[in-house]
Amino acid sequence: MPEVVSFTAPYEVALVPTDAQPLTDGSVRVRTWYSGISAGTELTAYRGSNPYLSRTWDVEKRLFVDGEPTFAYPVEGWGYSEVGEVVEVAPGVGSPAVGDVVHGIWGHRSEAVVPAVAVRDRRWTREDALSGTFARVGSIALNAVLAADVRLGDRVAVFGQGVIGLLATRLATLAGARVVAVDAVPRRLETARAMGAEETVRADVAGGAGATVRAWSGGGGVDAAIELSGSDRALHEAVRSVVVDGLVAASGFYQGGAEHLRLGEEFHHNRVRIVASQISGTPVALGARWGQPRLVRTFMDEVARGRVDTRALVTDVVDAADVASVFERLDRGDPEVLQAVLRFPAAPATA
Known part of the structure; x- marks a missing residue:
């Protein structure tokens, strides 16, 4: 039965x-x-x-x-x-x-x-x-990378190194970005290194992960951040990590309120853009060229070629x-x- x-x-x-x-x-x-x-x-x-x-x-x-x-x-x-x-x-x-x-x-x-x-x-x-x-979690990660408008030479922070965050780290690296990975679990940060992260940052570092990421970038901030932990505190640190007019792709599934997201601080003064990335749709700027079938096909092609080690x-x-x-x-x-x-x-x- x-x-x-x-x-x-x-x-x-x-x-x-x-x-x-x-x-x-x-x-x-x-x-x-x-x-x-x-x-x-x-x-x-x-x-x-x-x-x-x-x-x-x-x-x-x-x-x-x-x-x-x-x-x-x-x-x-x-x-x-x-x-x-x-x-x-x-x-x-x-x-x-x-x-x-x-x-x-x-x-x-x-x-x-x-x-x-x-x-x-x-x-x-x-x-x-x-x-x-x-296939599905990989397409979610790819959608987040596309939402963050990651390009060759960009410096990108990925907050949250669960499965989707690790895949986003790998995909952003394959896109040519220099990636800094943020998480509170040492083992996940080690895996992020294996996935191509150039640097890792503890989420609970003194002064906040956002400030540490900015220091790694040279002080001005990273070009984009991808938040995949689903924590409003991590989303706030992602906002703190990006350049003026920088982009944050909020890709986590946030539950409840957002008491740790203080919009009157860096978000306001650095004119940070926050975009939601959710698998029911692809970034508007990509138009009809991208959809869920292409996300899946693109990700699984990378797996088949051995460029993403899911196992x-x-x-x-x-x-x-x-x-x-x-x-x-x-x-x-x-x-x-x-x-x-x-x-x-x-x-x-x-x-």
């Missing part, structure tokens, strides 16, 4: 049985091998802090308004970093074919029926199946049935966990 990860209440998550989805016209059935956990987003479901759980998202007005929550517990099928094998195709579907390994978005579930067109161009290798779980970021591969233990560790900030991946029974031992 198929199974799905279910957030049943705040701080309660489990793998539970679910009904099999019927195969529909133009669809394929994918049996999941691996599903990556995006800690920043998914902890908001685990903790109950996601705004969808307390307010209504009005799609037409594009506003959160009072009313019935958009989502209510149990919340099932969250997750957007899956890879698996096509095991059944609807009549008339030529691609992908049975036996193809594909990556995509169908949530933490043992199998799913998805439109064939959604995974037609997302075939992946059996030998490196785990890397297929990085080095995987610290934990655990059976999906043990999902509760993984979220407990993520919630308490276990510094040993970087990228956690759920393994479903269909995953071959050699993948």
Whole structure:
């Protein structure tokens, strides 16, 4: 019987049985091998802090308004970093074919029926199946780098060296920037060096990371900063780190208020621009040339060429049935966990 990860209440998550989805016209059935956990987003479901759980998202007005929550517990099928094998195709579907390994978005579930067109161009290798779980987080990182308008020779600070921050560090380096990485966890700063960071800064350094980053830049500030920790304190330090008229790409999923973001200080006096980077859209200045498919394709091409080492970021591969233990560790900030991946029974031992 198929199974799905279910957030049943705040701080309660489990793998539970679910009904099999019927195969529909133009669809394929994918049996999941691996599903990556995006800690920043998914902890908001685990903790109950996601705004969808307390307010209504009005799609037409594009506003959160009072009313019935958009989502209510149990919340099932969250997750957007899956890879698996096509095991059944609807009549008339030529691609992908049975036996193809594909990556995509169908949530933490043992199998799913998805439109064939959604995974037609997302075939992946059996030998490196785990890397297929990085397609979405990699596209988020690339979107942030594009939002920061990173160019050859720029000095760029990346605040937050979780998985997406580390990928942003690597991608900004590949774009030709000199990158300084900021985080509070020494192991992550070591990994940032391996990803190409020229310098690392402790987030808790005396005087603030922003001032230290400015000193590294020569005193004037970095050209751009990317904030990916989701902390308002880190966003404030990112603002402090950039040049006059500098750009900050706010790419974290910020929860609650922003008491540490003091807009009357450097933001005001240095005329800093803050832009939101969120995966539902690409930077306006890039026009129709960029969209989510190109983000994914570009990032995964870099992985396939060996220019981005995603496997080095995987610290934990655990059976999906043990999902509760993984979220407990993520919630308490276990510094040993970087990228956690759920393994479903269909995953071959050699993948």
